[in-house]
Amino acid sequence: MLVSTCRTALAVLSRRPYICQSCLQRARQLPLTSAVRPKPTSARALQSDTKPPPPNDDTPFRKLLKDAAKKKRKEDRASSGSPKVSHCDRDARLSKWELTVGIEIHAELNTARKLFSQAATSVNEEPNSHVALFDVAFPGSQPHFQGETLIPALRAALALNCDIQYKSSFDRKHYFYQDQPAGYQITQYYEPFARDGSITLYPHDFPAGASPANGPVTIGIKQVQMEQDTAKTVHQPPSTHLLDFNRVSHPLIEIITLPQIHHPTTAAVCVRKIQSLLKAVNSVTAGMEMGGLRADVNVSVRERSGQSTEQSQSYHGVTGLGQRTEIKNLASVKAVEDAIIAERDRQIELLENGGVVEGETRGWTLGSKTTRRLRGKEGEIDYRYMPDPDIAPVIVGRDLVDHLRDTLPILSDDRVSTLVDDKDYKLTSKDASTLLSLDDGERLDYYYDVVKHLQTAFADQPAILARTGKAAGNWVLMELGSLLKTEDWSETRVPSDQLASIIAHVLRKQITGRTAKLLLSTKFKGDARAVEQIIADEDMLLRPLSRQEYLDLAQSLLEEKADMVKVIVEKQQHKKVKWFVGQMMARSAEGTVEPGPAEAVLRELLHLPPADEQ
Amino acid sequence: MSTSDLEELLAEPTWSVESLLPPKTPAADAPSISTNQLHHLLRLSALPLPKTAEEEKQMLDTLSAQLHFVGEIQQVDTAGVKPLRAIRDETETAELEQTITLDTLKEAIAKEKVIGKHYKRIQRDATPVDARDVENWDVLGSAQRRVGRYFVVESERPQE
Secondary structure, three states, X not given: OOOOOHHHHHHHHHOOOOOOXXXXXXXXXXXXXXXXXXXXXXXXXXXXXXXXXXXXXXXXXXHHHHHHHHHHHHHHHHOXXXXXXXXXXXXXXXXXXXXXXXXXXXXXXXXXXXXXXXXXXXXXXXXXXXXXXXXXXXXXXXXXXXXXXXXHHHHHHHHOOXXXXXXXOOEEEEOOOOOOOOOEEEEOOOOOOEEEEEEEXXXXXXXXXXXXXXXXXXXXXXXXXXXXOOOEEEEEOOOEEEXXXXXXXXXXXXXXXXXXXXXXXXXXXXXXXXXXXXXXXXXXXXXXXXXXXXXXXEEEEEEOOOOOOOOOEEEOOEEEEOOOEEEEEEOOHHHHHHHHHHHXXXXXXXXXXXXXXXXXEEEOOOOOOOOEEEEOOOOOOOOOOEEOOOOOOEEEOHHHHHHHHHXXXXXXXXXXXXXXXXXXXXXXXXXXXXXXXXHXXXXXHHHHXXXXXXXXXXXXXXXXXXHHHHHHHHHHHHHHHHHHOOOOOOOOOOOHXXXXXXXXXXXXXXXXXXXXXXXXXXXXOOOOOOHHHHHHHHOOOOOOOOHHHHHHHHHHHHHHOHHHHHHHXXXXXXXXXXXXXXXXXXXXXXXXXOHHHHHHHHHHHXXXXXXXXX | OOHHHHHHHHHOOOOOHHHHOOOOOOOOOOOOXXXXXXXXXHHHOOOOOOOOHHHHHHHHHHHHHHHHHHXXXXXXXXXXXXXXXXXXXXXXXXXXXXXXXXXXXXXXXXXXXXXXXXXXXXXXXXXXXXXXXXXXXXXXXXXXOEEOOEEEXXXXXOOO
8 A cells, every 4th residue: 555645544543524636636726716625414504503405505516506507598589689887987986986895704713522521522423422522501600711722722812913911712603503512603803813813915925917916915804712613514405404413513713804805806815825724824724615614705886986974884994885795604715705795786786776785694595696694683692792701711822822922824925935935945826825825835845845856956057056946846846746747746657756756857957858757657657766867768868960961851850741841942931940840859869859940940941030030 | 695685686687598589560761672682592592582571571671680689790890801611720839730832732733743844844743642531431322313424413494
């Protein structure tokens, strides 16, 4: 049995649902349009305080997408005649109305035990097998705060540049729902453990071309608080629910941003960046696609001209805002972006027709065109927040905070700028971000190793040394990546020193690029020989042909295909020279003819101008 | 002091909780609680609504008296006094003892390891912990209804 990768080992040990690499890769690599995630079997609701989720949430995801596509086709056909909001109109609207978005993210912390009991945290274990008395609110049970849950929480807050509060306390948020045994959720409403942070979005975080013109965007974080998760509900139509309390009291953090986001793409990028930040400090291991992270967004619009201030709202120092609505339970980055766009358009439409935006709670399903109302102002829940008298205040020692801050892993922004700016690497920012996000960082580790080998090999050749970083990036990301495709990452398929050897041969022009790819593929398939051995065995070294040999080969070819020559010379179709180049390469042994010199010789023989003059 | 003096002193109460309750005949300007408000409060607390008008009147009267009581208590000047949340040891020594420090969490931190040759990352040891001491009890024993290993709940609202 091959050595399992870190990922599979962890998956086996934690008995997680195993997500195939292609789904994860697609989710990570596509710019913002993160791929569909396999829907968890339960109608999951992180602190859902709405009505029981509508049946839609339980239909298979495939079916949802099909229905949405069908609906869209029907509508497009029906409305093909009627006028739609044209681009000009839309831009005019957006220049009149400014969007403001605030985000609340709930993330499951990576801890061994729960927040207020010693029961173990779990994912997809046998139902009701990790439940302590307090988790089901058994009469007489008491909460016991588990200090170790602070470690990932503090790391997350430090990664978000927050001030850690010396003392914080827990409050009760009361509402009745079957997934909450106690009748209240324990959260930190009045005194959260971290406040006043920020997150900066750099151009490399945005998909190509979507980055705002004025450079990096900094979004303030109002607070980060710890709270309990709720139970898992399996809905059995029409009105039965099966409850699994394994998840109750699993620690969550809620990250609340200030309403300083003014574009849907910025909001989506913010959610994605926070997710990758939390993963980078090992606070959160399950991403959005596995249901470990959910976002709620608050959307409002206001006129840019600054009028209509009689009814303006404010939030924690940000003033002059319009009435906001809340969209709950968005489960992917794409959903965040789409839902915000739909809600913004709905609100603008409403206001332009003289209506008034109501402060309501809305929902969004994938494939919808508009958000859907879940609860209006009359249905607003009175949570009756009160400090929980059973739980002592949490006092965090300075030494703990300092230790965690000092040992915090280097954050992605610093890493990306190093990979881009440092002469050892010189990658594009897109490549750097991709490398960072692949395979939980294993790919990047591998890349560093390859570069190290190359730098040792070319220590005395500065000209080639300057190209090693970029070449290695290309090979690790593109070539090796394309071979891996749907397979898991494994650093032993092609050991880093072997890949370095291949790249070194290419850089020294000892083999052609094509040969190198062949070598890589051979090694990937499991050839145990060293790269040097394979090159020797298969005679792959580039034997540069002498000029005479090129001339002879070219001459014989031209004589053979005289009609082609005629086409090129008389009809001036000079590009067809490439065909001859290809023929020369095909007729010679693998790796002996290089396209550059071949074309130069052909052009000389045909009396054509050199390639770069055309 | 003689026994009879003591008896005289203790014969009449000098204070009664009655002083905090509303008078038997309610004052004209006493605020009234509407039926809607009462029902709202009962729903918030998941308590059953009154079945008869008499029961409702009784509830309203009780609630009214309670509000009056609270109003009287609120007359006390509490300027500069932090609200009491629980009776705890709030001495400095206790605070030091309760502080969560590096030492308190050293076991948990020791369970983490640093992975990666060049790109160093933290990874918590994900082997499941043994929590049988708190998990080993009959969780489903008090379930009113169950199916397999699940609790079963009926939601009263019909689904959309």
